[in-house]
Amino acid sequence: LHFHFSWFCFVCQRRGQFHSLHTCSPPALPVGRITALQALEFWKKHFEESGVTEPDLSSHYIVAHSLGGKTVQQRKLTEFLSREKTEQIWKLCTKRLSRMPVQYVIQEWDFRDLTLTMRPPVFIPRPETEELVELVLTDLKNKPSSGDTVQTCLEVGCGSGAVSLSLLSSCPQLQVVALDRSQEAVELTKENASRLKLQDRIQIHHLDFMTEADEACSRCSPVSVLVSNPPYLFSDDVKTLEPEILRFEDPFALDGGSDGLTVIKQILTVAPKILSDRGGIYLEVDPRHPPLIQQWVEANVAELRYVETRPDINSRPRFCVLQKKQRELDVK
Amino acid sequence: MFCRRALVGFPNAKLFFCDRFKHRFLRSLKFPKHTIQFHNGCYTRTTRTLHTSAPLLGAKLLSVDELFARKSLQEHLKKIQSEYNQCLQAVNHGGAEEQCREEEMRTRRSKLSQMVPLIQNIMELDTKYKEMAENEALLKDPALKELAELEKEECLQHIQDLREKILDQLVPEEEADLSDLVLEVTAGVGGQEAMLFTAEVFDMYQGFAQHHGWTFEILENAPSEIGGLRHASVSISGSESYKRMKFEAGVHRVQRVPKTEKQGRMHTSTMTVAVLPQPTEISLTINPKDLKIETKRASGAGGQHVNTTDSAVRIVHLPTGVVAECQKERSQLKNKENAMKALRAKLYAIKLEEVTSKRYNQRKIQIGTRGRSEKIRTYNFTQDRITDHRIGMTVHDIKSFMIGQDLLEEMNSSLQEFSNQEALMEVLGENEREGL
Numbered sequence: 001l002h003f004h005f006s007w008f009c010f011v012c013q014r015r016g017q018f019h020s021l022h023t024c025s026p027p028a029l030p031v032g033r034i035t036a037l038q039a040l041e042f043w044k045k046h047f048e049e050s051g052v053t054e055p056d057l058s059s060h061y062i063v064a065h066s067l068g069g070k071t072v073q074q075r076k077l078t079e080f081l082s083r084e085k086t087e088q089i090w091k092l093c094t095k096r097l098s099r100m101p102v103q104y105v106i107q108e109w110d111f112r113d114l115t116l117t118m119r120p121p122v123f124i125p126r127p128e129t130e131e132l133v134e135l136v137l138t139d140l141k142n143k144p145s146s147g148d149t150v151q152t153c154l155e156v157g158c159g160s161g162a163v164s165l166s167l168l169s170s171c172p173q174l175q176v177v178a179l180d181r182s183q184e185a186v187e188l189t190k191e192n193a194s195r196l197k198l199q200d201r202i203q204i205h206h207l208d209f210m211t212e213a214d215e216a217c218s219r220c221s222p223v224s225v226l227v228s229n230p231p232y233l234f235s236d237d238v239k240t241l242e243p244e245i246l247r248f249e250d251p252f253a254l255d256g257g258s259d260g261l262t263v264i265k266q267i268l269t270v271a272p273k274i275l276s277d278r279g280g281i282y283l284e285v286d287p288r289h290p291p292l293i294q295q296w297v298e299a300n301v302a303e304l305r306y307v308e309t310r311p312d313i314n315s316r317p318r319f320c321v322l323q324k325k326q327r328e329l330d331v332k
Numbered sequence: 333m334f335c336r337r338a339l340v341g342f343p344n345a346k347l348f349f350c351d352r353f354k355h356r357f358l359r360s361l362k363f364p365k366h367t368i369q370f371h372n373g374c375y376t377r378t379t380r381t382l383h384t385s386a387p388l389l390g391a392k393l394l395s396v397d398e399l400f401a402r403k404s405l406q407e408h409l410k411k412i413q414s415e416y417n418q419c420l421q422a423v424n425h426g427g428a429e430e431q432c433r434e435e436e437m438r439t440r441r442s443k444l445s446q447m448v449p450l451i452q453n454i455m456e457l458d459t460k461y462k463e464m465a466e467n468e469a470l471l472k473d474p475a476l477k478e479l480a481e482l483e484k485e486e487c488l489q490h491i492q493d494l495r496e497k498i499l500d501q502l503v504p505e506e507e508a509d510l511s512d513l514v515l516e517v518t519a520g521v522g523g524q525e526a527m528l529f530t531a532e533v534f535d536m537y538q539g540f541a542q543h544h545g546w547t548f549e550i551l552e553n554a555p556s557e558i559g560g561l562r563h564a565s566v567s568i569s570g571s572e573s574y575k576r577m578k579f580e581a582g583v584h585r586v587q588r589v590p591k592t593e594k595q596g597r598m599h600t601s602t603m604t605v606a607v608l609p610q611p612t613e614i615s616l617t618i619n620p621k622d623l624k625i626e627t628k629r630a631s632g633a634g635g636q637h638v639n640t641t642d643s644a645v646r647i648v649h650l651p652t653g654v655v656a657e658c659q660k661e662r663s664q665l666k667n668k669e670n671a672m673k674a675l676r677a678k679l680y681a682i683k684l685e686e687v688t689s690k691r692y693n694q695r696k697i698q699i700g701t702r703g704r705s706e707k708i709r710t711y712n713f714t715q716d717r718i719t720d721h722r723i724g725m726t727v728h729d730i731k732s733f734m735i736g737q738d739l740l741e742e743m744n745s746s747l748q749e750f751s752n753q754e755a756l757m758e759v760l761g762e763n764e765r766e767g768l
Contacts, residue, residue, distance in 0.1 A: 054640065054642055057641045071660060074531060074534075074553055074561060074564075075531070075535070078559035101641075102641045103639075103641070109662060110662035110663040111663060112663055112665055112666070113666075123636075126636060127627070127629065127640075127663075127664035128634060130663065130664060130665040131665070231636070232635070242638070242639070244639045245638075245639050286636075287633060287634075287635075312634065313625055313627055313645075313664070313668065314625075314627060314629060316633075318634075
């Protein structure tokens, strides 16, 4: 396999041989035609040598996406790639060389049953959050009031819209109000809502829940569910994050203050004003948080009752479930 | 060792099978698609299959008439009728004495209602026989002869239909026949060539699934360097999917000059197909505490700390050590669901093996739920023929066969018919054993 040394540099967006080398010098395009399998093998090796994490998966998902699928079909492995496809693969893989997350490189990812558009710096949904949605759905279906009545849910920090849109997609009776402090997030959520034809049941507002909570309250009448995957990392931990996150994802979606609880506490403080009686709160948190949250709520938010902590798929305490007490009846 | 018991019922059976006669027999033994579950006392069964036997030289598919000519069948029908009458009597007169045995009464009543369709058909058949006999007399009258001839034709048709229905109702249905399945293909002996062949067989089944409108979800696959397949696992669901696919389980053998062969020599390679029925919630319940679920995000804090595209899920069933994993999907939740599907199918297969291995079974159409070591089919590319060894059926035009449509369908249907006949023979055979 011989590679001709003339390349298109994606850093300065110019073709040529006589300009200064950048710190990243991406591999040149192959001269002859190559198969999908050869492209996969080449880039896997190159990612490994460059210290890119998950080299085989990165290569796999990028090649698959270029071929029009989510995963590479076994029969396509030995097919020869067209010039365009080869260029596309090289272009995308070069982006990955800069440690851009695969989800941003191919501009999409799956969350539960949905395929969502992804775009930096909007936070990329994590697998744990799929289970947060599962929790909410289970409770929604078990609620005695459900059935014909329309229920409303508030999501604080919607990001790409993963949680809100999953809920809407599984619950035809649900309406959602989604908030995010990032304009990019609001736009991305709107885009995903349109793509999935769910735009009629969701309202998306550009609001910072830390400073504009009252405004948020006025935008939605009492809701029966409040769900959030708020920034919950400890500020100190943020510095140790891998390049994929540090260089590309919105730090405001990650940093929860020195104890990781800044936004969580705000949500829990404001929640009683937004929730209807016996309304539920579902939060994804850091594994160290649940006992701290329980303690704090019992001491500071009389209107809320801490219901339970639920583990994620790896048995870490991950989800906090709380409920607004029914007024007049609870005299505890 | 092989099938001696099955041959007991064939006193005059010819032990060869000609392609020429195949079509005539197959057409005369049209089993309708709809099978009614029939519990008949001691020969209720949850599943058929399993052990292998050496393939017979060939087998004859009996026609409806031949089956009905058998004494064992007639006696069996009589036995069913007397059982029904006994049951009926017990239910009608039971009220007074057996007030406390409510459970027994309920079972009797349900058993009765299950027997009703078959009994109705048997009674209708008897009526038709009488009509035929009466009609015979009219044939002698020259004035009514033509009319009588027409009557006779019609009567014969009815009798044929009823007989087919009754045969169908006598064949016990397997518990797993209504379920979906997990298909596993694995390359066997033959290196790269075996893996190439595995990929071709995989494609054939994908075509077959499409032909039937079944869903075909790949759970995991491991390709080879030159476009072959080491192994793959697929979840197939749809109407009668397990019922048909179960006949594909076993070792498939290919004879040809491989693509990888430089000297033009013929090679024989193999691949194995395993068909695992997908159990319902009721047939297999798993305690969540028995499961250990592993993902790549297990170490560290997970959550917002880590971004990853590795959503593979691996589930270990601790009591048995059975493992299932899936990494085909980009969503971890979906991978977990698929891994659970595969796990349930594997555990169910083990459960079925335990149940059926206790039964002494010498049938020819053996359905290996875990892909046993018997060669069930040979694909000879040089001679352009496919031979199924269990029924001695040969088909030509490998290229068309491996598209997975009509030719495979035909072979599959033949296997089904033979299997039904064997099941029927077993039911009748057991009847003979009881000395009735």
